[in-house]
Amino acid sequence: MSLIITKATLGRLPVYLEFLKKQKTEYISSTQIARSLELGEVLVRKDLNSVCGLGKPKIGYDREKLIASILDALGVNKNISAVLAGAGQLGTALMEYKGFSEYGVDIKAAFDNDPKKIDHTFANGKKTYSIDSLKEYCESNEIKIGIIAVPQSEAQAVCNKMIECNIRAIWNLTTYSLVIPDNVIVKNENLALSLSFLKTCMLRNEEPDIDSTLRNED
Amino acid sequence: MSLIITKATLGRLPVYLEFLKKQKTEYISSTQIARSLELGEVLVRKDLNSVCGLGKPKIGYDREKLIASILDALGVNKNISAVLAGAGQLGTALMEYKGFSEYGVDIKAAFDNDPKKIDHTFANGKKTYSIDSLKEYCESNEIKIGIIAVPQSEAQAVCNKMIECNIRAIWNLTTYSLVIPDNVIVKNENLALSLSFLKTCMLRNEEPDIDSTLRNED
DNA sequence: TAGATTGTTAATCGATTAACAATC
Protein backbone atom coordinates (compact mmCIF):
# COMPACT_ATOMS: atom_id res chain seq x y z
CA MET A 1 0.00 0.00 0.00
CA SER A 2 2.07 2.88 1.26
CA LEU A 3 5.10 3.23 -1.00
CA ILE A 4 8.40 4.56 0.19
CA ILE A 5 8.36 8.32 0.58
CA THR A 6 11.56 9.64 -0.95
CA LYS A 7 13.24 12.73 0.42
CA ALA A 8 12.49 14.61 -2.77
CA THR A 9 8.82 13.83 -2.21
CA LEU A 10 9.08 14.75 1.44
CA GLY A 11 10.36 18.14 0.38
CA ARG A 12 7.39 18.74 -1.87
CA LEU A 13 4.69 17.61 0.54
CA PRO A 14 4.53 20.94 2.39
CA VAL A 15 4.20 22.71 -0.95
CA TYR A 16 1.20 20.56 -1.82
CA LEU A 17 -0.14 21.14 1.64
CA GLU A 18 -0.06 24.94 1.36
CA PHE A 19 -1.72 24.73 -2.03
CA LEU A 20 -4.43 22.29 -0.96
CA LYS A 21 -5.32 24.39 2.04
CA LYS A 22 -6.04 27.35 -0.21
CA GLN A 23 -8.42 25.39 -2.44
CA LYS A 24 -12.16 25.17 -1.84
CA THR A 25 -13.39 22.21 -3.91
CA GLU A 26 -14.16 18.81 -2.41
CA TYR A 27 -12.04 16.96 -4.97
CA ILE A 28 -8.92 18.04 -6.79
CA SER A 29 -7.05 16.42 -9.67
CA SER A 30 -3.33 15.91 -9.97
CA THR A 31 -3.53 17.82 -13.24
CA GLN A 32 -4.79 20.95 -11.48
CA ILE A 33 -2.15 20.69 -8.77
CA ALA A 34 0.60 20.13 -11.31
CA ARG A 35 -0.45 23.09 -13.42
CA SER A 36 -0.69 25.45 -10.47
CA LEU A 37 2.61 24.42 -8.95
CA GLU A 38 4.40 24.00 -12.26
CA LEU A 39 5.31 20.39 -11.63
CA GLY A 40 4.91 17.33 -13.83
CA GLU A 41 1.52 15.75 -13.35
CA VAL A 42 2.92 12.23 -13.13
CA LEU A 43 5.29 13.47 -10.46
CA VAL A 44 2.41 14.89 -8.46
CA ARG A 45 0.52 11.64 -8.83
CA LYS A 46 3.51 9.63 -7.66
CA ASP A 47 4.06 11.92 -4.72
CA LEU A 48 0.43 11.83 -3.64
CA ASN A 49 0.36 8.12 -4.20
CA SER A 50 3.22 7.55 -1.83
CA VAL A 51 1.34 9.13 1.07
CA CYS A 52 -2.16 7.87 0.30
CA GLY A 53 -3.57 5.68 -2.43
CA LEU A 54 -7.03 7.12 -2.66
CA GLY A 55 -7.23 9.00 -5.97
CA LYS A 56 -10.31 8.24 -7.99
CA PRO A 57 -10.19 8.17 -11.80
CA LYS A 58 -12.24 10.93 -13.40
CA ILE A 59 -12.80 12.59 -10.01
CA GLY A 60 -9.39 13.20 -8.50
CA TYR A 61 -8.36 13.21 -4.87
CA ASP A 62 -10.49 13.93 -1.84
CA ARG A 63 -8.98 17.22 -0.68
CA GLU A 64 -9.65 16.81 3.01
CA LYS A 65 -8.31 13.29 3.09
CA LEU A 66 -5.27 14.32 1.10
CA ILE A 67 -4.51 17.11 3.54
CA ALA A 68 -4.92 14.72 6.43
CA SER A 69 -2.60 12.17 4.80
CA ILE A 70 0.09 14.76 4.13
CA LEU A 71 -0.14 16.13 7.64
CA ASP A 72 0.24 12.60 8.83
CA ALA A 73 3.22 11.81 6.60
CA LEU A 74 4.92 15.00 7.75
CA GLY A 75 4.21 14.19 11.36
CA VAL A 76 2.62 17.61 11.85
CA ASN A 77 0.17 16.18 14.31
CA LYS A 78 2.90 14.98 16.59
CA ASN A 79 3.89 17.97 18.65
CA ILE A 80 7.58 18.29 19.32
CA SER A 81 9.25 20.60 21.81
CA ALA A 82 12.39 22.56 21.01
CA VAL A 83 14.72 24.89 22.83
CA LEU A 84 16.80 27.69 21.42
CA ALA A 85 20.29 28.76 22.46
CA GLY A 86 21.31 32.36 21.84
CA ALA A 87 18.74 35.05 22.56
CA GLY A 88 20.20 37.67 20.23
CA GLN A 89 18.37 39.41 17.39
CA LEU A 90 17.91 36.27 15.34
CA GLY A 91 17.09 34.16 18.36
CA THR A 92 14.46 36.65 19.45
CA ALA A 93 12.97 36.71 15.96
CA LEU A 94 12.66 32.92 16.06
CA MET A 95 11.24 32.88 19.60
CA GLU A 96 8.50 35.27 18.58
CA TYR A 97 7.83 33.73 15.18
CA LYS A 98 4.34 32.30 14.98
CA GLY A 99 4.73 29.98 11.98
CA PHE A 100 6.38 27.02 13.70
CA SER A 101 3.32 25.89 15.62
CA GLU A 102 1.53 25.19 12.34
CA TYR A 103 3.99 22.37 11.78
CA GLY A 104 3.77 21.08 15.29
CA VAL A 105 6.99 22.51 16.63
CA ASP A 106 6.99 24.54 19.81
CA ILE A 107 10.12 26.44 20.80
CA LYS A 108 9.50 26.42 24.51
CA ALA A 109 12.33 28.49 25.90
CA ALA A 110 15.53 30.33 25.09
CA PHE A 111 18.89 29.88 26.81
CA ASP A 112 21.80 32.29 26.97
CA ASN A 113 24.93 32.91 28.99
CA ASP A 114 24.57 36.68 29.03
CA PRO A 115 23.19 37.79 32.44
CA LYS A 116 21.55 40.77 30.72
CA LYS A 117 19.44 38.45 28.60
CA ILE A 118 18.59 35.87 31.23
CA ASP A 119 15.07 36.19 32.68
CA HIS A 120 13.91 38.26 29.74
CA THR A 121 10.33 37.55 28.74
CA PHE A 122 9.42 37.61 25.05
CA ALA A 123 6.30 39.19 23.56
CA ASN A 124 4.50 35.84 23.71
CA GLY A 125 5.39 35.09 27.32
CA LYS A 126 8.25 32.67 26.64
CA LYS A 127 11.36 33.17 28.69
CA THR A 128 15.15 33.18 28.52
CA TYR A 129 17.01 31.04 31.04
CA SER A 130 20.64 30.55 31.95
CA ILE A 131 22.39 28.05 29.70
CA ASP A 132 23.39 26.25 32.91
CA SER A 133 19.84 25.14 33.44
CA LEU A 134 19.56 23.62 29.96
CA LYS A 135 19.96 20.01 31.02
CA GLU A 136 17.45 20.17 33.77
CA TYR A 137 14.96 21.93 31.50
CA CYS A 138 15.37 19.47 28.66
CA GLU A 139 14.92 16.49 30.92
CA SER A 140 11.74 17.71 32.50
CA ASN A 141 10.22 18.99 29.24
CA GLU A 142 10.99 16.18 26.78
CA ILE A 143 12.96 18.42 24.44
CA LYS A 144 13.73 16.80 21.10
CA ILE A 145 15.11 19.63 18.97
CA GLY A 146 17.84 22.15 19.72
CA ILE A 147 18.20 25.40 17.81
CA ILE A 148 21.59 27.09 17.75
CA ALA A 149 21.59 30.84 17.19
CA VAL A 150 24.69 31.76 19.19
CA PRO A 151 27.84 33.41 17.82
CA GLN A 152 29.93 31.06 15.65
CA SER A 153 32.65 30.75 18.24
CA GLU A 154 30.28 29.19 20.76
CA ALA A 155 28.35 27.01 18.36
CA GLN A 156 30.26 23.77 18.93
CA ALA A 157 30.25 24.11 22.72
CA VAL A 158 26.51 24.72 22.77
CA CYS A 159 25.99 21.84 20.38
CA ASN A 160 27.92 19.51 22.68
CA LYS A 161 25.81 20.63 25.60
CA MET A 162 22.63 19.92 23.68
CA ILE A 163 23.82 16.45 22.81
CA GLU A 164 24.51 15.83 26.49
CA CYS A 165 20.92 16.83 27.09
CA ASN A 166 19.80 14.00 24.82
CA ILE A 167 18.78 16.27 21.99
CA ARG A 168 18.96 14.28 18.76
CA ALA A 169 18.13 16.90 16.13
CA ILE A 170 19.83 20.26 15.75
CA TRP A 171 18.89 23.25 13.64
CA ASN A 172 22.09 25.16 13.17
CA LEU A 173 21.68 28.81 12.25
CA THR A 174 25.36 29.64 12.59
CA THR A 175 27.82 29.33 9.74
CA TYR A 176 29.93 26.93 11.76
CA SER A 177 30.19 23.30 10.58
CA LEU A 178 29.27 21.34 13.65
CA VAL A 179 30.98 18.06 14.46
CA ILE A 180 28.38 15.61 15.68
CA PRO A 181 28.01 11.91 16.43
CA ASP A 182 26.20 9.67 13.97
CA ASN A 183 23.01 9.39 15.96
CA VAL A 184 22.37 13.13 15.87
CA ILE A 185 20.98 14.87 12.81
CA VAL A 186 21.80 18.44 11.89
CA LYS A 187 20.16 20.81 9.49
CA ASN A 188 22.32 23.77 8.65
CA GLU A 189 20.48 26.98 7.94
CA ASN A 190 23.21 29.24 6.71
CA LEU A 191 21.50 32.49 5.81
CA ALA A 192 24.65 34.12 4.46
CA LEU A 193 25.18 31.20 2.11
CA SER A 194 21.59 31.24 1.05
CA LEU A 195 21.61 34.90 0.12
CA SER A 196 24.98 34.46 -1.53
CA PHE A 197 23.54 31.62 -3.60
CA LEU A 198 20.77 33.88 -4.83
CA LYS A 199 23.33 36.47 -5.77
CA THR A 200 25.44 33.94 -7.65
CA CYS A 201 22.38 32.70 -9.52
CA MET A 202 21.50 36.27 -10.40
CA LEU A 203 24.99 36.94 -11.71
CA ARG A 204 24.82 33.76 -13.77
CA ASN A 205 21.19 34.38 -14.68
CA GLU A 206 19.90 31.08 -13.39
CA GLU A 207 16.95 29.99 -11.34
CA PRO A 208 17.99 29.26 -7.74
CA ASP A 209 16.10 25.99 -7.45
CA ILE A 210 18.88 24.19 -5.67
CA ASP A 211 19.78 25.22 -2.23
CA SER A 212 23.34 25.45 -1.12
CA THR A 213 22.49 25.03 2.51
CA LEU A 214 21.26 21.52 1.97
CA ARG A 215 24.53 19.68 2.28
CA ASN A 216 25.77 18.34 5.56
CA GLU A 217 29.42 18.81 6.20
CA ASP A 218 31.95 17.06 8.42
CA MET B 1 39.02 24.91 -20.26
CA SER B 2 36.33 25.96 -17.86
CA LEU B 3 33.65 23.26 -17.83
CA ILE B 4 30.04 23.98 -17.11
CA ILE B 5 29.44 24.56 -13.43
CA THR B 6 26.30 22.64 -12.49
CA LYS B 7 23.99 23.90 -9.80
CA ALA B 8 24.88 20.98 -7.59
CA THR B 9 28.51 22.02 -7.86
CA LEU B 10 27.61 25.64 -7.25
CA GLY B 11 25.97 24.59 -4.02
CA ARG B 12 29.10 22.82 -2.83
CA LEU B 13 31.58 25.55 -3.72
CA PRO B 14 30.96 27.57 -0.56
CA VAL B 15 31.47 24.42 1.48
CA TYR B 16 34.87 23.89 -0.12
CA LEU B 17 35.60 27.55 0.40
CA GLU B 18 34.97 27.45 4.14
CA PHE B 19 37.09 24.34 4.45
CA LEU B 20 39.98 25.68 2.36
CA LYS B 21 40.10 28.89 4.35
CA LYS B 22 40.65 26.91 7.53
CA GLN B 23 43.60 24.97 6.12
CA LYS B 24 47.20 26.09 6.40
CA THR B 25 49.15 24.09 3.82
CA GLU B 26 50.22 25.51 0.47
CA TYR B 27 48.82 22.57 -1.47
CA ILE B 28 45.84 20.38 -0.75
CA SER B 29 44.67 17.17 -2.41
CA SER B 30 41.15 16.29 -3.46
CA THR B 31 41.53 13.20 -1.29
CA GLN B 32 42.00 15.27 1.83
CA ILE B 33 39.09 17.53 1.00
CA ALA B 34 36.85 14.59 0.21
CA ARG B 35 37.69 12.83 3.44
CA SER B 36 37.15 15.90 5.59
CA LEU B 37 33.86 16.86 3.99
CA GLU B 38 32.65 13.29 3.55
CA LEU B 39 32.24 13.61 -0.19
CA GLY B 40 33.40 11.33 -3.00
CA GLU B 41 36.92 12.25 -4.08
CA VAL B 42 36.06 12.08 -7.77
CA LEU B 43 33.16 14.39 -7.09
CA VAL B 44 35.48 16.88 -5.41
CA ARG B 45 37.88 16.64 -8.32
CA LYS B 46 35.13 17.25 -10.82
CA ASP B 47 33.82 20.19 -8.85
CA LEU B 48 37.22 21.78 -8.47
CA ASN B 49 37.94 21.06 -12.09
CA SER B 50 34.92 22.93 -13.25
CA VAL B 51 36.11 26.15 -11.63
CA CYS B 52 39.84 25.84 -12.30
CA GLY B 53 41.96 23.25 -14.04
CA LEU B 54 45.12 23.62 -12.09
CA GLY B 55 45.48 20.47 -9.99
CA LYS B 56 48.91 18.87 -10.13
CA PRO B 57 49.33 15.09 -9.91
CA LYS B 58 51.14 13.96 -6.79
CA ILE B 59 50.93 17.47 -5.31
CA GLY B 60 47.30 18.51 -5.36
CA TYR B 61 45.78 21.94 -5.72
CA ASP B 62 47.34 25.29 -4.92
CA ARG B 63 45.20 26.34 -1.98
CA GLU B 64 45.38 30.09 -2.55
CA LYS B 65 44.61 29.79 -6.24
CA LEU B 66 41.76 27.41 -5.53
CA ILE B 67 40.23 29.85 -3.07
CA ALA B 68 40.61 32.66 -5.58
CA SER B 69 38.96 30.58 -8.32
CA ILE B 70 36.03 29.63 -6.11
CA LEU B 71 35.54 33.22 -5.00
CA ASP B 72 35.55 34.16 -8.62
CA ALA B 73 33.09 31.47 -9.67
CA LEU B 74 30.77 32.51 -6.86
CA GLY B 75 31.08 36.14 -7.83
CA VAL B 76 32.02 37.04 -4.26
CA ASN B 77 34.30 39.76 -5.52
CA LYS B 78 31.49 41.55 -7.27
CA ASN B 79 29.76 43.60 -4.64
CA ILE B 80 26.00 43.72 -4.91
CA SER B 81 23.67 46.03 -3.05
CA ALA B 82 20.41 44.89 -1.51
CA VAL B 83 17.50 46.45 0.31
CA LEU B 84 15.23 44.89 2.88
CA ALA B 85 11.51 45.44 3.35
CA GLY B 86 10.05 44.86 6.80
CA ALA B 87 12.02 46.09 9.78
CA GLY B 88 10.53 43.69 12.31
CA GLN B 89 12.44 41.25 14.50
CA LEU B 90 13.69 39.13 11.62
CA GLY B 91 14.39 42.15 9.45
CA THR B 92 16.41 43.74 12.21
CA ALA B 93 18.36 40.55 12.72
CA LEU B 94 19.24 40.49 9.03
CA MET B 95 20.14 44.20 8.94
CA GLU B 96 22.58 43.73 11.79
CA TYR B 97 23.95 40.40 10.61
CA LYS B 98 27.63 40.66 9.71
CA GLY B 99 28.03 37.53 7.59
CA PHE B 100 26.63 38.81 4.31
CA SER B 101 29.51 41.10 3.49
CA GLU B 102 31.84 38.11 3.31
CA TYR B 103 29.96 37.03 0.22
CA GLY B 104 29.88 40.48 -1.30
CA VAL B 105 26.31 41.38 -0.45
CA ASP B 106 25.54 44.63 1.32
CA ILE B 107 22.05 45.23 2.67
CA LYS B 108 22.14 48.98 2.47
CA ALA B 109 18.84 50.03 3.99
CA ALA B 110 15.54 48.83 5.39
CA PHE B 111 12.08 50.01 4.34
CA ASP B 112 8.85 49.85 6.26
CA ASN B 113 5.41 51.39 6.28
CA ASP B 114 5.15 51.68 10.05
CA PRO B 115 5.84 55.30 11.09
CA LYS B 116 7.21 54.01 14.39
CA LYS B 117 9.94 52.12 12.57
CA ILE B 118 10.82 54.72 9.95
CA ASP B 119 13.98 56.71 10.71
CA HIS B 120 15.22 54.07 13.11
CA THR B 121 18.98 53.60 13.02
CA PHE B 122 20.38 50.09 13.48
CA ALA B 123 23.40 49.18 15.59
CA ASN B 124 25.66 49.43 12.54
CA GLY B 125 24.39 52.82 11.41
CA LYS B 126 22.06 51.57 8.65
CA LYS B 127 18.64 53.17 8.54
CA THR B 128 14.97 52.43 8.00
CA TYR B 129 13.12 54.53 5.44
CA SER B 130 9.54 54.86 4.36
CA ILE B 131 8.52 52.26 1.80
CA ASP B 132 7.36 55.16 -0.35
CA SER B 133 10.95 56.18 -0.98
CA LEU B 134 11.96 52.70 -2.18
CA LYS B 135 11.96 53.49 -5.88
CA GLU B 136 14.02 56.61 -5.55
CA TYR B 137 16.51 54.84 -3.29
CA CYS B 138 16.89 51.82 -5.56
CA GLU B 139 17.45 53.99 -8.59
CA SER B 140 20.17 56.09 -7.04
CA ASN B 141 21.91 53.17 -5.32
CA GLU B 142 21.94 50.49 -8.00
CA ILE B 143 20.02 47.99 -5.93
CA LYS B 144 19.97 44.49 -7.40
CA ILE B 145 18.49 42.32 -4.66
CA GLY B 146 15.33 42.78 -2.62
CA ILE B 147 14.74 41.00 0.68
CA ILE B 148 11.18 40.51 1.86
CA ALA B 149 10.67 40.16 5.60
CA VAL B 150 7.21 41.70 5.91
CA PRO B 151 4.08 39.96 7.19
CA GLN B 152 2.70 37.38 4.71
CA SER B 153 -0.29 39.52 3.83
CA GLU B 154 1.91 42.28 2.45
CA ALA B 155 4.50 40.10 0.73
CA GLN B 156 3.06 40.21 -2.77
CA ALA B 157 2.48 43.96 -2.72
CA VAL B 158 6.03 44.61 -1.56
CA CYS B 159 7.33 42.19 -4.16
CA ASN B 160 5.47 44.04 -6.90
CA LYS B 161 6.95 47.31 -5.70
CA MET B 162 10.43 45.86 -5.81
CA ILE B 163 9.93 44.64 -9.35
CA GLU B 164 8.82 48.14 -10.33
CA CYS B 165 12.10 49.32 -8.84
CA ASN B 166 13.94 47.10 -11.32
CA ILE B 167 15.00 44.59 -8.72
CA ARG B 168 15.59 41.26 -10.47
CA ALA B 169 16.36 38.92 -7.58
CA ILE B 170 14.22 38.45 -4.48
CA TRP B 171 14.99 36.66 -1.24
CA ASN B 172 11.62 35.81 0.21
CA LEU B 173 11.59 35.15 3.95
CA THR B 174 7.83 34.96 4.21
CA THR B 175 5.87 31.76 3.75
CA TYR B 176 3.89 33.33 0.92
CA SER B 177 4.36 31.94 -2.61
CA LEU B 178 5.13 35.03 -4.64
CA VAL B 179 3.86 35.39 -8.18
CA ILE B 180 6.62 36.87 -10.30
CA PRO B 181 7.44 37.47 -13.95
CA ASP B 182 9.90 35.23 -15.75
CA ASN B 183 12.79 37.66 -15.69
CA VAL B 184 12.85 37.84 -11.89
CA ILE B 185 14.37 35.11 -9.76
CA VAL B 186 13.14 34.25 -6.28
CA LYS B 187 14.71 32.25 -3.53
CA ASN B 188 12.27 31.24 -0.85
CA GLU B 189 13.66 30.98 2.62
CA ASN B 190 10.84 29.45 4.56
CA LEU B 191 12.14 28.97 8.07
CA ALA B 192 9.01 27.25 9.33
CA LEU B 193 9.28 24.70 6.54
CA SER B 194 12.92 24.21 7.18
CA LEU B 195 12.49 23.47 10.86
CA SER B 196 9.50 21.31 10.07
CA PHE B 197 11.63 19.33 7.63
CA LEU B 198 14.19 18.67 10.34
CA LYS B 199 11.44 17.48 12.61
CA THR B 200 10.03 15.16 9.95
CA CYS B 201 13.49 13.73 9.30
CA MET B 202 13.93 13.18 13.02
CA LEU B 203 10.62 11.38 13.29
CA ARG B 204 11.55 9.21 10.30
CA ASN B 205 15.12 8.90 11.48
CA GLU B 206 16.71 10.21 8.31
CA GLU B 207 19.45 12.66 7.50
CA PRO B 208 18.01 15.96 6.37
CA ASP B 209 20.29 16.39 3.38
CA ILE B 210 17.61 17.60 1.05
CA ASP B 211 16.03 20.90 1.70
CA SER B 212 12.36 21.47 1.29
CA THR B 213 12.76 25.18 0.76
CA LEU B 214 14.56 24.65 -2.49
CA ARG B 215 11.62 24.38 -4.81
CA ASN B 216 10.13 27.38 -6.51
CA GLU B 217 6.39 27.45 -6.57
CA ASP B 218 3.86 29.20 -8.80
C1' DT C 1 60.96 3.09 -11.06
C1' DA C 2 57.17 3.25 -7.66
C1' DG C 3 53.69 5.82 -5.62
C1' DA C 4 50.54 9.39 -5.13
C1' DT C 5 47.65 12.06 -7.25
C1' DT C 6 44.95 14.07 -11.15
C1' DG C 7 41.55 13.81 -14.96
C1' DT C 8 38.57 11.18 -18.13
C1' DT C 9 35.46 7.70 -19.81
C1' DA C 10 31.98 4.36 -18.76
C1' DA C 11 28.74 2.44 -15.31
C1' DT C 12 25.45 3.17 -11.79
C1' DC C 13 21.95 5.24 -9.29
C1' DG C 14 17.93 8.07 -8.24
C1' DA C 15 14.54 10.98 -9.71
C1' DT C 16 11.66 12.63 -13.33
C1' DT C 17 9.12 12.11 -17.49
C1' DA C 18 6.78 9.61 -21.34
C1' DA C 19 3.77 6.16 -22.86
C1' DC C 20 -0.01 3.62 -22.01
C1' DA C 21 -3.27 0.56 -19.71
C1' DA C 22 -6.97 0.63 -16.11
C1' DT C 23 -10.96 2.75 -14.09
C1' DC C 24 -15.03 5.31 -13.20
Next chain:
DNA sequence: TAGATTGTTAATCGATTAACAATC
Protein backbone atom coordinates in the same frame (compact mmCIF):
# COMPACT_ATOMS: atom_id res chain seq x y z
C1' DT D 1 -19.59 4.60 -25.22
C1' DA D 2 -16.40 8.60 -24.77
C1' DG D 3 -13.69 11.30 -21.87
C1' DA D 4 -11.22 12.43 -17.95
C1' DT D 5 -8.49 10.93 -14.76
C1' DT D 6 -5.55 7.61 -12.13
C1' DG D 7 -1.62 4.38 -11.64
C1' DT D 8 2.15 1.58 -13.60
C1' DT D 9 5.96 0.23 -16.49
C1' DA D 10 9.69 1.66 -19.37
C1' DA D 11 12.65 5.46 -21.06
C1' DT D 12 15.23 9.48 -20.11
C1' DC D 13 17.97 12.59 -17.73
C1' DG D 14 21.35 14.40 -14.44
C1' DA D 15 24.41 13.63 -10.97
C1' DT D 16 27.50 10.57 -8.65
C1' DT D 17 30.65 6.82 -8.50
C1' DA D 18 33.87 3.23 -10.35
C1' DA D 19 37.57 2.00 -13.22
C1' DC D 20 41.54 3.30 -15.21
C1' DA D 21 44.90 5.90 -17.92
C1' DA D 22 48.01 10.02 -17.55
C1' DT D 23 51.29 12.70 -14.99
C1' DC D 24 54.70 14.25 -11.89
